[in-house]
Amino acid sequence: MKLGSFLLRRLLLSIFVIFGLSIVIFVIARVVPGDPARLALGPRAPAEVVERLRQEMYLDKPLPVQYYYWIKGVFSGDFGRSLVTKRPVLEDIKEYLPATMELAIFAGILMAIFAILLGTLAARFRDTWIDGLIRIMSYFGVAIPAFVVAVIFMMVFGYFWPVLPALGRLSPGMTPPATITGMLTFDSLIQGNFATFWDAFKHLILPAVALSLGGLFQEARITRSSMVDNMHKDFLAAERGYGIPERVIMFKYLLKPSLIPTASVMGLDFASLLGNAFLVEMIFNWPGISRYGISAMLHKDLNAISAVIIIFGAVFVVVNIIVDIIVAFLDPRIRLSTAKGT
Secondary structure: OOHHHHHHHHHHHHHHHHHHHHHHHHHHHHHOOOOHHHHHHOOOOOHHHHHHHHHHOOOOOOHHHHHHHHHHHHHOOOOOEOOOOOOEHHHHHHHHHHHHHHHHHHHHHHHHHHHHHHHHHHHHOOOOHHHHHHHHHHHHHHHOOHHHHHHHHHHHHHHHOOOOOOOOOOOOOOOOOOOOOOOHHHHHHHOOOHHHHHHHHHHHHHHHHHHHHHHHHHHHHHHHHHHHHHOOOHHHHHHHHOOOOHHHHHHHHHHHHHHHHHHHHHHHHHHHHHHHOHHHHHHOOOOOHHHHHHHHHHOOOHHHHHHHHHHHHHHHHHHHHHHHHHHHHHOHHHHHHHHHOO
């Protein structure tokens, strides 16, 4: 089986996963106690107005009928109307999703670069003070929640040493670029607006670092452990027998196979950033989809809840497929088994 057929099979399986997720989330959202129509209109709304809204949302129909109308709307790009913002949910997603994606992408880049760098350094200088320092940093980085780091950053850089902006996506007075992707740094670069890009980039630093630290140090530990385990493998002994310098062996022949477990965990960590970002977004006043999703849950906004979770599920599926491709690139044995259909 060629790689294209493998990816096609994964895509088909992913459709069933998303379909199953949509059923589970829809049922859970409907069986939670409380009347969404009453919550949306408030306790003083007349009963006939509440009943009219229930009919508009098909809440007076059986669950299968409700699901049919909901999934029909989803396939047509209509997630319904938010009970909180009073706007179509799709408009809310278009506004809030790019902000979180921008934050997650930047945090993911930080994770990938520094996790591999620190893990490689720890393995290269194992059992030295460098290895010990990185391991201690890893313990603290994994143990401290992202929102605690965010609060510390807010206090240090927002109050005591205000060298970086700590709130929002742009400074007051800065004109945002014309919307292309919704991600301010990308849109500013595309349009050649470097002043806005630099301002948006500075606003990204604190929340992205706070969000990335836990996954960064976890992946650094995994990289270090994998590299240490592979150091005495036979294929490296053969490379040393040919007289290849140790530095070349480390970065050319050892690092690549050692990144396989790191890539798998890194993909899951990146997908998790979207769901784990809500406290960081609240602390830094970042208008993202995670913060929007939590607000929807608190107000029992069924349409918004279902849409946000479906989007998060789709991101997990896409990231898992990308991770499979990366792992197949890192490990030739996987490519060979894929080509043979095993």
